[in-house]
Amino acid sequence: MMTNNTANFLADTNIKSFAQHKKIPKVIEESALIALSHYPELKDAEIDFVFKQNIKKSVMQAQPKFATILKKRKKRAYQINISAMFKLTHSATPIHQLPQNIMIGWIGHELGHVMDYRQRNLVGMLGFGVGYLFSEKYIQKAERVADTFAVNHGLGAYIIDTKRFILDQTDLPEKYKARIARLYLSPDDIVEQVRKLEEAKTLDKSF
Numbered sequence: 058m059m060t061n062n063t064a065n066f067l068a069d070t071n072i073k074s075f076a077q078h079k080k081i082p083k084v085i086e087e088s089a090l091i092a093l094s095h096y097p098e099l100k101d102a103e104i105d106f107v108f109k110q111n112i113k114k115s116v117m118q119a120q121p122k123f124a125t126i127l128k129k130r131k132k133r134a135y136q137i138n139i140s141a142m143f144k145l146t147h148s149a150t151p152i153h154q155l156p157q158n159i160m161i162g163w164i165g166h167e168l169g170h171v172m173d174y175r176q177r178n179l180v181g182m183l184g185f186g187v188g189y190l191f192s193e194k195y196i197q198k199a200e201r202v203a204d205t206f207a208v209n210h211g212l213g214a215y216i217i218d219t220k221r222f223i224l225d226q227t228d229l230p231e232k233y234k235a236r237i238a239r240l241y242l243s244p245d246d247i248v249e250q251v252r253k254l255e256e257a258k259t260l261d262k263s264f
Contacts, residue, residue: 080105084153085139088160095210096168103134104171106164108141108152114236116140116152117163119170126182130175137167145228155222162212162219169206173199197240204242205250213251220244 075093076086078101089106093099105122112118122134142149153160177185188195207216221244223229223237242250 075100077101078103080107082106082108082153085160085164088157089164092161092164092168092212092215095165095207095212096172098175099168099171101131102171102175105134105136107136107138109138110141112138112140114233116143117167119167119174121174121182127179130178133175135171135174137164137171145226146230147228156218158215158218159222162207162215162217165207165210165212165215166203166219169203169210170199172206172210173202193240200241204247208247208250208254213247213254217244217247217251220247 072087072090072094075090079089079093081089085106093104103122103125117140118138120136120138122136125132125134140152143152143155174182174185185199189199204216207213220237220241224234224244226234
């Protein structure tokens with residue numbers, strides 16, 4: 058259901074302009090476009106949002122398209138894989154039926170990964186792949202970088218909602234929640250990042 062805030066946002070923003078070069082399933086289009094609107098740098102990036110039946114250890118996963126990995130950074134294409142079902146211990150819910158603020162936060166985090174990838178040359182991308190496969194410390198760093206990109210692009214409130222939604226789910230496997238708590242910024246960490254960002258903006262305006 059569309060909230061008043063979302064309706065106001067859509068009225069004030071040419072939201073459809075963020076759909077160029079993107080392939081988005083209709084059922085998540087609004088959430089994806091709101092998340093994308095916070096990343097104007099990605100307006101010309103080719104990004105496909107693809108539903109998958111199963112993504113190992115994850116609900117969403119951003120990755121460069123292999124066929125474009127040798128291209129210049131701004132010419133690479135990306136794919137965001139999305140688990141079709143949000144799986145709980147004893148049940149499952151179609152992912153698009155999650156609250157919209159949760160979907161925006163989750164997609165916003167994955168777009169943070171895309172921002173990170175676009176900074177990396179070929180060697181950097183290959184190093185990222187190896188590090189992510191074999192080092193939990195590297196995964197932690199990469200996930201926190203993605204969260205930070207999202208916060209710095211104005212998605213802090215959505216990221217906080219998403220973290221709390223995951224960690225407060227009594228019917229989510231404890232192993233998954235422990236992984237999220239261990240590798241990602243906590244809701245309190247995000248709140249602190251948002252506070253510092255707002256403080257910095259206030260200082261900038263005072264000069």
